Amino acid sequence: MTGKYDAIKAALKEPALNAxxxxxxxGLEVKxxxxxxxxxxxxxxxxxxxRSRKHNIYLxxxxxxxxxxxxxxxVVGSKRAVRHLKVLEQIMIAQLHSDERLWPLSMxxxxxxxxxxxxxxxxxxxxxxxxxHDYLGKKYGIAQEILGDVHVNFSLNSDLVKELxxxxxxxxxxxxxxxxxxxxxxLAQSFYLYQWLFTYLFGASPVTEDxxxxxxxxxxxxxRSLRCSNYGDDNLATEQVTYNSLEEHFTELQNYIDNGSFxxxxxxxxxxxxxxxxxxxxxxxxxxxxxxxxxEFRNFDLDPLSRTGISDDTINFLELLMLDSxxxxxxxxxxxxxxxxxxQNNEVALQKPQEEADWMKEAANQLMAELQTFVAEFNAPxxxxxxxxxxxxxxxxxxxxxxxxxxxxxxxxxxLSFGLKIANDRYTANIGYQHPLQAISDTxxxxxxxxxxxxxxxxISVLLEDDKVVxxxxxxxxIYQPDEDLDLDNRDIRKFVLDAFPEARAFQEKxxx
Numbered sequence: 001m002t003g004k005y006d007a008i009k010a011a012l013k014e015p016a017l018n019a020x021x022x023x024x025x026x027g028l029e030v031k032x033x034x035x036x037x038x039x040x041x042x043x044x045x046x047x048x049x050x051r052s053r054k055h056n057i058y059l060x061x062x063x064x065x066x067x068x069x070x071x072x073x074x075v076v077g078s079k080r081a082v083r084h085l086k087v088l089e090q091i092m093i094a095q096l097h098s099d100e101r102l103w104p105l106s107m108x109x110x111x112x113x114x115x116x117x118x119x120x121x122x123x124x125x126x127x128x129x130x131x132x133h134d135y136l137g138k139k140y141g142i143a144q145e146i147l148g149d150v151h152v153n154f155s156l157n158s159d160l161v162k163e164l165x166x167x168x169x170x171x172x173x174x175x176x177x178x179x180x181x182x183x184x185x186x187l188a189q190s191f192y193l194y195q196w197l198f199t200y201l202f203g204a205s206p207v208t209e210d211x212x213x214x215x216x217x218x219x220x221x222x223x224r225s226l227r228c229s230n231y232g233d234d235n236l237a238t239e240q241v242t243y244n245s246l247e248e249h250f251t252e253l254q255n256y257i258d259n260g261s262f263x264x265x266x267x268x269x270x271x272x273x274x275x276x277x278x279x280x281x282x283x284x285x286x287x288x289x290x291x292x293x294x295x296e297f298r299n300f301d302l303d304p305l306s307r308t309g310i311s312d313d314t315i316n317f318l319e320l321l322m323l324d325s326x327x328x329x330x331x332x333x334x335x336x337x338x339x340x341x342x343x344q345n346n347e348v349a350l351q352k353p354q355e356e357a358d359w360m361k362e363a364a365n366q367l368m369a370e371l372q373t374f375v376a377e378f379n380a381p382x383x384x385x386x387x388x389x390x391x392x393x394x395x396x397x398x399x400x401x402x403x404x405x406x407x408x409x410x411x412x413x414x415x416l417s418f419g420l421k422i423a424n425d426r427y428t429a430n431i432g433y434q435h436p437l438q439a440i441s442d443t444x445x446x447x448x449x450x451x452x453x454x455x456x457x458x459x460i461s462v463l464l465e466d467d468k469v470v471x472x473x474x475x476x477x478x479i480y481q482p483d484e485d486l487d488l489d490n491r492d493i494r495k496f497v498l499d500a501f502p503e504a505r506a507f508q509e510k511x512x513x
Contacts (some may be wrong), residue, residue: 001160009327010167012378018151021326022158022272022381024319027074027083027153030309031301032102033146034066037424039109041116042066045510046125047095049457053126056459058088063133064120068092068102073463074153074277074294078315078383084464085308085440091453093430101423104304106148106227108204110414113208117142122475135263135418147205147227148302150310152318153275155294156183164326173209177291183326185246185291188272190325191318192228192243192338195271195299196345197364201394202300202314204402206353207410222410227301229349235269244335249274254284254308271299297304303402304422321367353403358394364395444469447486460504473501 012021034042046053046065049264053060060069066510072084093102103109111121121142124133135143173179191198203225220510226232235241239261241252256262265273265282273296276287297318302309331337348360377382394401409418435441436449444452448469455471457463463470469480478500480486488496498505 004168005327005329008164009377011163011167017160017163018156018378019374020163021323021378022384023076023157023160024281024322025074025076025155025157026078026296026315026319028070028072028308028310029084029086029151029153029296030070030302031062031148031150032068032070032104032309033108033112033148034068034096034100035103035109035112035423037099037420039111039420041108041112041120041123042097042100042122044097044100045162047092049095051458054412056130056456057461058456058459059092061137064123066120066123066124067146067148073461074155075464078319079311081309081315082308083311083439085310087437087452088456089308090433090437090439091456093427096427098442101427103148103419104302104309104422104426105415105419106301107208107415108146108148108292108418109416110208111416112204113143120146131265132263136267144233147233148309149227149233149298150300150302152297152300152310152315153294154187154297154318154322156322158293177289180291181288183245184274184295184331185243185249187322187325188274188295189243189298189330189334189338190321191272191299193331193341194367195341196348196360197367198299199225199348199362200299200356200360200398200401201317201391202402203228203349204303204404204406205232206406207414213456219350221413222403222407223350224401226300227347228345230346232349232442233269233298235267235485241270242277243270243272243338250284250288257282257284259343263321269298272297284341302400302454304419305402305405307426312383316384317391320371320374320380320384323378324371327374328370353401353407354399356398362393366393368395387492397407397485433503440464444482445484447488448480448482448484450488450493451480451486451497454497458497458501458504460497460501471497471501475505476501476503487506 011017034044036042047062050056050059058071060071061067062069068090070085072081072088075081075084089102121137124130161180161183162176165173165176169179173182205225205227206222208226223229235456239256241256242248253268255263257265262268265284274292275296276290276293277293279287279290291512299309300314303311303314347357368391371388374380377390396410398404405416406415409415411417436446436453443466450471451471452462452464461472463472467482469482471478486496
């Protein structure tokens with residue numbers, strides 16, 4: 001097998017394959033609370049100007065109406081993915097009332113836990129998803145269901161996957177789909193083995209106040225990440241799903257769904273989920289038959305130090321681990337290592353924020369040396385080198401980790417003052433932007449930014465390219481140039497978009513019921 005990996009490494013140095021290797025796609029899903037300026041849960045309705053939550057693919061509400069779900073379309077590279085998230089956040093902040101803010105931490109503010117949980121249990125106005133909502137709340141409790149977080153959807157360049165199969169794996173896998181499934185699952189296993197390191201570097205939920213949850217009596221706060229521990233966003237201890245092999249993983253998931261343990265695949269809270277675009281992801285066998293084509297990483301707390309909740313460096317570091325996994329074998333004692341990795345992740349999550357175990361530092365430095373070699377060998381672009389420097393500083397000094405920095409901001413056992421200051425500053429900055437969509441103002445004219453903004457508000461698919469913007473509903477497309485002057489000063493931009501897409505007008509006028 002060593003010879004095959006050497007051959008793959010040689011191929012990945014070819015200019016065409018090397019470019020494809022560093023052309024991974026990312027989609028980001030972020031959940032944040034709408035809170036009032038005193039830290040209480042917002043009781044304002046979901047913004048009516050955003051219209052139907054059945055049809056809007058970018059902006060929605062989550063388990064409760066006060067929790068906003070942001071979802072970006074998949075794009076190449078971390079910078080573009082985070083840029084799209086900035087666009088969505090500016091649009092949402094413009095819809096907020098003057099006393100509303102987006103809370104920047106995964107754990108809700110203390111006043112919400114103290115006063116608003118009973119309200120939030122029923123603050124839900126999506127009747128089409130009511131049964132799922134009620135089921136999850138009863139089984140896991142409101143406190144778990146309202147945790148904020150970031151999910152990173154990741155896919156390799158499809159041409160790269162085909163080339164790897166055709167050159168190196170036709171003797172081992174019967175089809176491209178079979179290879180693709182096993183390759184993506186291998187990447188998932190690699191992440192699982194190092195989940196503890198991501199919790200160390202990016203964990204950011206050190207405290208909670210009056211959260212009705214069953215914590216051990218001897219657990220002293222602050223810790224590194226309550227959400228990433230076994231007491232956070234996780235399935236029941238008796239309903240864990242193995243990552244030992246692709247076949248076992250899917251068999252266990254199917255059994256849990258068939259026997260009623262899981263209401264649907266949405267109930268699987270593992271750190272990585274196998275997914276397929278434009279497919280019913282409850283159809284597990286269909287995913288395998290047609291091919292996994294992206295994986296969803298669910299292990300990220302909201303990063304309050306980054307404007308959108310996740311940084312470019314975080315995504316680039318994740319991408320490096322995934323790419324290195326293509327050319328690196330899994331350990332021989334895989335099942336044992338995976339079991340140990342789960343224990344290690346919980347240990348790291350429940351450590352003091354500014355502490356670091358000796359075993360962890362040693363293992364982290366070994367991985368960093370491997371990734372440094374990868375970056376040098378494949379001449380990785382500068383942003384990946386910066387991501388390694390960023391991670392290494394945190395490994396060398398735990399006080400530089402997110403939770404390490406948050407520990408210095410705790411007052412009276414909570415992060416209320418810190419969180420509200422961040423939320424207020426970002427609200428003020430967004431309201432004061434000089435362009436309709438500040439994050440893309442260097443690429444698109446103000447008129448085109450208004451067009452993009454209206455399209456997203458109305459639930460229309462918006463594709464941002466450097467040389468064009470494509471709005472679409474089903475098979476109907478309208479294409480605009482980035483610098484186009486649409487003469488919108490005296491025109492209603494929403495009417496302009498709906499006139500172009502009468503089919504969108506139809507579903508906007510329907511009740512969400």
